[in-house]
Amino acid sequence: MSMKTIRVQADLLATNKQAAAAIRGELRRRGILCVNLLSSPGSGKTTLLEALADRLKGRFRMAVIEGDIETERDAERIRKKGIPAWQITTGGACHLEARMIGKILGEIPAEIDFLFIENVGNLVCPASYDLGEEVRCVLLSSPEGDDKPAKYPQAFLSADCLILTKTDLLPHLPFDPARAAAEASAIKPGLKVFSVSALLGDGIEALADHFVEALERMRSGRA
């Protein structure tokens, strides 16, 4: 990259950081825990959100912002669960930015407890953009391979928790969950690791509990 490109990129990131800080402040005041989900295309972000919707139902209210390059498909899937969802279509851009989230913030109902943001499917670019979230999760599905953390380090370094998805496929794959977890933890010491099969419902309770604890911590000012 040329020096000019690097400078424009640095300006963009600084502007994004300011917008993200404002979003984080507003969501904390409103008592809404924001979770940013990052992963490759097809790692199971939407299916995980559907499973969390079922698990949190009746106890907590959630809202979802869906990021995609094109189509309203993911927001439509979430709305079928009775969850308010906003679709951002970036029209080519490879990641969400804080200003896109900022435009939706005013529409999110007061009674919401959790705001989940499903980023554009991309294990690279979204890692550099703070969206004002309280918790960042990176998903890694078993078919992608246990060698991915070291190959895409920024996503894992910037995450608070790693969610290994599609564990129902493990019998058919060479994926070693312990290797993936160890490699990710070497990049980001203290990373929390969860294993789930959203299809079977395995591990969803533990993950939902983790988000509920984070919500309570934030609301009590211990975040």
Next chain:
Amino acid sequence: MSMKTIRVQADLLATNKQAAAAIRGELRRRGILCVNLLSSPGSGKTTLLEALADRLKGRFRMAVIEGDIETERDAERIRKKGIPAWQITTGGACHLEARMIGKILGEIPAEIDFLFIENVGNLVCPASYDLGEEVRCVLLSSPEGDDKPAKYPQAFLSADCLILTKTDLLPHLPFDPARAAAEASAIKPGLKVFSVSALLGDGIEALADHFVEALERMRSGRA
């Protein structure tokens, strides 16, 4: 994006296009067919190259350029097959650019028939960068879901062929190959579609034959 960002981006793409045209010219003169492989992380690009190496062995010579953000892992896997391989680590950048390929071109032996480039695992950004290839293939693995073409249209629009991978997992997944192929073909009419299981060797012969025909067409000046 700001106007300034858009202008810098346009400059970058124009510079890349020039470099790519020079590479394409040189590779045609040398009679080497260049194939650029694009996909999400973990869609099976490296495993496909290993299977193609076995299939082409003894009849044709191939070389591989591996693109990754970090690690030499993929080049090491290819070298174990006795294939010359160069690893480009982009150190954070989300795609390969033609100038990166240009630097390696002089090192590629004269007797090579096929130069395969495995791009950084990313279904978005690499689509905008011509690397001087003759054939561009996009891979979509069955666990990623058959709804991906419309969500990531540029990769499919810019490709000459679609390779549906990991067909051995189809019995365990809701993936519909016909839906994926139809959706991709609606974006790019005339797209050639192949289905492979690199693990079982299924479909590798037809794909290898396709590349051999493209090589012969290029060498006879009918490209």
